Amino acid sequence: MATEATADESEAPDAYQELLSNYRRIANVGNASGILSWDQQVMMPEGGTPARAQQLSTLSAVHHDLLVDDEVGDLLDELEGADLDEEQSAVVREVRRKYEREARVPTELVEEISSTSSEALSAWEEAKAEDDFETFEPYLEKLVDLKRQYAEHIDPDADPYEVLFQDYEPYVSLDRAETILEELKETLVPMIEEIRSSETPITTDAFEGTWDAEKQEELSRETLTLLGYDWDRGRLDVSSHPFTSGTQFDARVTTRFDEADPLSSLLSTVHEFGHANYQLGLPDEGYATPLGEARDLSVHESQSRLWENHVGRSEAFWELFLPTVKDHFPDASDVTAREAFESINQVYEDNLIRVEADELTYHLHIVIRFEIERALVSGDLDVSDVPETWNDKYEEYLGVRPETDAEGCLQDIHWSHGNFGYFPTYSLGSVMAAQLYETVEDELGDLDERTRNGDFADLHEWLRENVHQYGKRYETDDLVLEATGEEFTADAFTDYVTEKYGALYDLDSA
Structure with missing residues (x-):
């Protein structure tokens, strides 16, 4: 036992x-x-x-x-x-x-x-x-x-905010987290500007229309099965904000469905699969000890973002998965894998919702939350001023202004839990995911062919062996070093997005 x-x-x-x-x-x-x-x-x-x-x-x-x-x-x-x-x-x-x-x-x-x-x-x-x-x-x-x-x-x-941040990431300093966020801004802001002025914009919307929520749920279940979710130790439900909860014996995921945007629920499902897969990969014999617990949120987010972005947003995945989508939604019968890939990787000019953001502007959503909650905790911002400050920052950073609080400062569940200091771990996790995935490819070769064939066994095994099995044995930096042989940096992430989006949008900076 x-x-x-x-x-x-x-x-x-x-x-x-x-x-x-x-x-x-x-x-x-x-x-x-x-x-x-x-x-x-x-x-x-x-x-x-x-x-x-x-x-x-x-x-x-x-x-x-x-x-x-x-x-x-x-x-x-x-x-x-x-x-x-x-x-x-x-x-x-x-x-x-x-x-x-x-x-x-x-x-x-x-x-x-x-x-x-x-x-x-x-x-x-x-x-x-x-x-x-x-x-x-x-x-x-x-x-x-x-x-x-x-x-x-x-x-x-x-600094009280740093104390709160350490609840979620005790072994990466707040200064280091800020440095990484600054590096992301330096890379992403000019890249996003170049994309928005690109002469070869992606305007594909392969999944325009109305998509039945019940069929979306069926598709989400098939997605989880395809990726290797252990249904004997998990379940899928619906919640107002997608999340994962549990242990290596019972890791439950939730998602939500928008009949006008099936890609959002699909990516949320893949994202939560990454969280659950980490929980389920922790050693059974370590249950209820630190050796059977996840290594804090940056590592947890690295697992969800790896599956969401490096697998779920890849062209190879859509070559594999599109026939299943068409089985559930005949209206998508004319969509090609390339069109699906472009749709899911568009950099939008008017997205207000973090969990529906593209892979690049996502991190500006994080920066906005980080700046607001840090000002709240320090006393530099009154709670009553949050909606206006939120809207101003969205206009400044993303060029779009929320018309309602529901699509503005009320969109995330985190503050209702008192989780101040949580948001930076999303970007830290994305950075870590790129470094881990780069190492997997260095060791196993290009993973696209395995993805096209629906073969995720090698990726599962590598993550179990190099991340999951250790629980909290290593501090964050040491875990990354043990898994990749390199210090934790943003280099792999900036290389990854520069190459991927440079090719998609034919950017001069690529």
Whole structure:
């Protein structure tokens, strides 16, 4: 069973085995909270929010209290300087990091953040449906204040936004993340401008029309099966914002359907498959220990963006998958693989929605969110000014201005969870995905032929062997170095987009 001690564990100091036993209880409480959160977003009746807020708040408090218990601190002290192997040292490092951060935060604040987030989720869903930011505003204001308090408790001398960012990416500094975002802006802004003034623009819209949502769901299920999703350990549902939740034994994905835009739901499904595939690839024997948990969000996003962009947006994938699309949608019978490829890689001039953005302007969507939430947390921006600031930045960076809050500052779910500091990991993940995929091709050769044949086994195996199996054994930089032999940089990503979009749009800079 996954919770039994391995041979290595049996040879470890007693304090290590006791620490691991304690951590398993902590992890299982967290995993139970995850199931309740999934249910709230997917299946819970609308009236269930008051009870669910209390349930999640209680579990958050239990999780917190178990983690910061004096026994955990004593065991960590006892293991300081102990003779541990590399994996055991990694477990102690990860538990220590969580313990030291959470021990500084009062249980009452943890409970309040959880209950407020649960209430804010329902308020956000209502506000988005009614296009009314004022419905969500008081909850966002409270969450910003609570998260400032949270950051203050953890490190009163640090930039509060950096403290929050470390919840999602503890081993890449905020300065480094900002540097990578700047590198992306330097590469992408002139490239996007050149594309928009290109003499050979892509105007293909192969999937114009109305596409039945039920058939889109059938297609999404076939997509997951084709890519290798383990249905014995997962499921597909619909939610207002696509997400993945779970463990290596139960990794569930959600998507959403727009009858005017079938490519959006398809790409969302492929994206969430990448997340679930990572969860399912974690070692069973490491369940409820750091060795069976994903290495934070930049790595998690690298897996989803790799499958979405390097596989799902490739011409080879559409040569494989288009016949299946035509089986479900006869109206697409005249579409060619090249037309589908061009449609899914168009750089749009008027896209307002992050999850529907093309591969290039996507990162400007991230920059906007990063700048706004950093200003919110620092106190340089009032919550009431978010809609206008959001719209101004969209006009400045993307040349388009939202007409509604629903397609503007209410489009993402993250702030309703209090997840300030999350957004930069999307761009970090895209950069990492390019570096990983480049290494796979260097080692295995061009993957296009395998994709055309629907053969993803080698890619799965490489990711399992070089990323998934390690859980949190390595810090982020060390994991990238172990997998690729190179330091984590933006070079592979900038090379990839320059080559791909240079060819698509016949750019002089390519």
